Amino acid sequence: MESRCPRCGVELVRSxxxxxxxxxxxxxxxxxxxxSEVGRGGQALWSVLSDDREWHEALEKLSxxxxxxxPGRSRKQxxxxxxxxxxxxxxxxxxxxxxxxxxxxLGYAGDLLRQISGEAAARELDRLGLLxxxxxxxxxxxxxxxxxxxxxxxxxxxxxxxxxxxxxxREALLAAAARGQLHGFIAQFVAATSRTSAFxxxxxxxxxxxxxxxxxxxxxxRFADALRGYPGR
Numbered sequence: 001m002e003s004r005c006p007r008c009g010v011e012l013v014r015s016x017x018x019x020x021x022x023x024x025x026x027x028x029x030x031x032x033x034x035x036s037e038v039g040r041g042g043q044a045l046w047s048v049l050s051d052d053r054e055w056h057e058a059l060e061k062l063s064x065x066x067x068x069x070x071p072g073r074s075r076k077q078x079x080x081x082x083x084x085x086x087x088x089x090x091x092x093x094x095x096x097x098x099x100x101x102x103x104x105x106l107g108y109a110g111d112l113l114r115q116i117s118g119e120a121a122a123r124e125l126d127r128l129g130l131l132x133x134x135x136x137x138x139x140x141x142x143x144x145x146x147x148x149x150x151x152x153x154x155x156x157x158x159x160x161x162x163x164x165x166x167x168x169x170r171e172a173l174l175a176a177a178a179r180g181q182l183h184g185f186i187a188q189f190v191a192a193t194s195r196t197s198a199f200x201x202x203x204x205x206x207x208x209x210x211x212x213x214x215x216x217x218x219x220x221x222r223f224a225d226a227l228r229g230y231p232g233r
Contacts (some may be wrong), residue, residue, distance in 0.1 A: 003039070005030035014039065055115050058108035065096045065105075085118035094124040098131065106132075106155035114157040129156050129164030136165075137172045139192075140185075146192040150204055162207055169211045173223070182222050183229075186212070190231060205231070 003012040012028040012035075028039045059079060066078050069092035073081070081089035090113065097109035106128075113121045136149035153161050176185035193204045209230055215223040 003028055005033060005035050007035050008033045012037075054111045058111040061108045062093070062096060062105070062112070066092055069095060082112060082116055085116045085121055087120045090116060090118075090120040090124050094128060097128050104155070106152055110156040110160075114160075125156060125160045126164060129153065129160050130168060132156070132161075133165045133168035137168060137189075140188045141192075143192050150193070154203060162203070165204070166207050166211050169208050170215070173212060173215060177222055182226055186226055186230065 004010070005012055008030065010030050010032040012030055014026050015029055016027040026039045027036055029036045059075075059082070063075055063078065066089075067073065070078065070081075070088070078089070082093070093109050093112050097106050099105075109128075110125065113125045132149055132153040136146055136153060139145035139149055153165060155161075156164075172185070173182070176182045189208060190205070193201050193208075209227075212223060212227050212230055216227040
């Protein structure tokens with residue numbers, strides 16, 4: 001579609017297309033007055049192909065489990081139900097993910113849910129994220145289970161995993177402060193995350209620190225004292 005310069009009315013010329021973000025972004029330049037603006041062309045082809053590849057891989061890996069959850073359905077019927085975002089199909093993926101028979105199951109379930117439009121899939125992702133985050137904080141006194149829960153949480157697509165973690169971290173910090181155990185709780189968290197993977201470890205500590213900083217700013221007192229002693233702050 002033709003675009004005109006808002007200053008002088010001359011037709012703008014496209015240049016400098018970039019698709020690294022997954023969206024087609026380019027510059028629209030006016031050859032007459034030099035005005036320039038950003039144009040957007042929708043989702044980049046590589047991103048579309050990548051999403052499609054992830055969808056089919058996840059469906060292939062989970063098809064057997066989906067048949068167990070929804071017996072009597074063909075693979076085509078299962079895929080159509082997922083594409084349409086039916087509550088029954090979404091709930092089946094959620095149950096498979098929650099059982100976590102294999103580590104990568106969460107990742108495949110997350111790939112499917114991320115690409116299903118509608119509120120049902122978004123709610124299911126949030127439910128799984130909150131469940132894993134709460135299991136993580138319930139286990140921080142025992143580093144091995146905590147490590148597993150933390151790594152499982154980050155199998156879910158971003159930003160769901162991080163938003164859920166931050167929400168539960170806030171709950172856990174407020175509860176620890178109410179019990180008078182804030183410093184001990186933070187020490188347990190630091191010890192648990194010191195034994196997680198090289199990828200998950202910094203993610204958890206950074207997000208936890210951000211939540212602690214917000215509480216220190218809004219509530220002060222014990223949270224401000226705790227923030228001063230938090231690693232990396």
